[in-house]
Amino acid sequence: xxxxxxxxxxxxxxxxxxxxxxxxxxxxxxxxxxxxxxxxxxxxxxxxxxxxxxxxxxxxxxxxxxxxxxxxxxxxxxxxxxxxxxxxxxxxxxxxxxxxxxxxxxxxxxxxxxxxxxxxxxxxxxxxxxxxxxxxxxxxxxxxxxxxxxxxxxxxxxxxxxxxxxxxxxxxxxxxxxxxxxxxxxxxxxxxxxxxxxxxxxxxxxxxxxxxxxxxxxxxxxxxxxxxxxxxxxxxxxxxxxxxxxxxxxxxxxxxxxxxxxxxxxxxxxxxxxxxxxxxxxxxxxxxxxxxxxxxxxxxxxxxxxxxxxxx
Numbered sequence: 001x002x003x004x005x006x007x008x009x010x011x012x013x014x015x016x017x018x019x020x021x022x023x024x025x026x027x028x029x030x031x032x033x034x035x036x037x038x039x040x041x042x043x044x045x046x047x048x049x050x051x052x053x054x055x056x057x058x059x060x061x062x063x064x065x066x067x068x069x070x071x072x073x074x075x076x077x078x079x080x081x082x083x084x085x086x087x088x089x090x091x092x093x094x095x096x097x098x099x100x101x102x103x104x105x106x107x108x109x110x111x112x113x114x115x116x117x118x119x120x121x122x123x124x125x126x127x128x129x130x131x132x133x134x135x136x137x138x139x140x141x142x143x144x145x146x147x148x149x150x151x152x153x154x155x156x157x158x159x160x161x162x163x164x165x166x167x168x169x170x171x172x173x174x175x176x177x178x179x180x181x182x183x184x185x186x187x188x189x190x191x192x193x194x195x196x197x198x199x200x201x202x203x204x205x206x207x208x209x210x211x212x213x214x215x216x217x218x219x220x221x222x223x224x225x226x227x228x229x230x231x232x233x234x235x236x237x238x239x240x241x242x243x244x245x246x247x248x249x250x251x252x253x254x255x256x257x258x259x260x261x262x263x264x265x266x267x268x269x270x271x272x273x274x275x276x277x278x279x280x281x282x283x284x285x286x287x288x289x290x291x292x293x294x295x296x297x298x299x300x301x302x303x304x305x306x307x308x309x310x311x312x
Contacts, residue, residue, distance in 0.1 A: 001031035015040050041134075043127055057295040058085045059140075060163025064098035069154035069176070073101045074166045075145040076289050080138040085163070085291075090140075093132050094163075100125070101145050109142060146287045153281070156184025160192045167191045168287045175279035183273040183281070186258065187251070190266055191288050196251035199285055204246060216241055251286060 003026045011022040011033060017040045025043075029035035059078035066072065077094045079085050096119060106112045113126040120128065125142070133140050146168075148155050153173040159166050167188040173180050198204050216238045220226045226234065247253040252267040259269065266283075274281035 003027055003031060007031065007033070011036055011040075043123065043131065057292040058082045059143075059291050060085050060091065060094055061159065061166030061289045061291055062094045062098040062163060063157040063159060063166050063168060064095075064102040065155055065157050066102060069181075070151070071102065071147070071149045072155040072157055072168050073098060073145055073147045074157070074168050074287055074289050075101055076143045076166075076291060078141045078143050078292065078295070079136070080140075084136055084138050087136065090132075090136060091163070097125075097142060101147070109144065112142070112145070144289070146289075148285065148287060154181060154184060156181065156188050158185055158188035158192055160189075164291050165192045166289045169283055170285040171281060172284050173274070173279050173281035175277055175281065177277060179273065179277050180279060180281060183270060184283070187266060187270065187283050187286070190254065190257055191251055191286050193257055194248075194251075194254055195288065195290075196254060196286075197249040199251050199283065201246045201250045201253060204250065209242065212242055212245065213238055252283065 003023060007026055008019060008022045011017070011026060012019060014033075015022070015037060017025070021040060021043075022036070025036040025039040026033075029039055057078060058081055059076060061074060061076045063072060063074045075094070075098050077090075077097055079090060084090050100115075100118045101112065103118070104112065104115060106115055113124065113129070115125050117123050117125050117128040123131070129140060129142060148168045148170055150170050150172055153171045154176050156169045156171055157167065169184050169188045169191065171180065171184040171187075217234075220229075220234050220237065226237065229237075247255075247265075252265065252270075254266050255262065256264045256266045256269040264272075270281060270283055273279075
């Protein structure tokens, strides 16, 4: 049976599914509208488009680590509300997403969406997501993921506040034991708490330093007392302030939060633990995800909504 544009339009209006999904449903069911509706519902596609415009800025971050500790992934899956983010069904789904990513070799989200869903190869990852949206009743999105691996050592992971923050840390070490694993977890907790931007100061881009230098120069020139100082003194002040800032944004240079003296750096803590375990150990990379960072959350303006209703 020939599938017409009018049929596709009718099915779309009935279900809220996308145009291409409606066309495929009608093709698969030989134009039977009732069966096409069932087809879309079975695939979890009915009603999806009505939810797609809603902002999904809540959700959770999840990590998955291989049995040998050498490979790991961190993924963020979003929903619209914190209530759903705490839902057991949603959390189980995110865990399944993380496990599949751990065993997948896809390099980006789009490729992952087209991959077969491991627990039900009859559908793709995208179709499974659509099905979950239909079941849970909120817009959802697999937003981002990142993998980490190590040849010698382990990948430490940490989840904070039930999934609000997730961290992976690469620990390169010739000794792997409980103490080294605990050290890795402590560094993960450090990254979660103090939100570093770089692992070491060697990773800081030159343009970042240039920008900060220009800002500090302007601050000094706007301060009559500091502006009157000799140029070499002003440059010394700028260098000192930049070094102080780098110690705040570079993980290994930060003051270790559990340091008893309040002075020990993260790098010194790692060296201390390595020596105590007869190991050559170093933290060489980290990934820190925070749920919803960079996403625009929808703000409801109650007064405007009331005014709109009165106007209508």
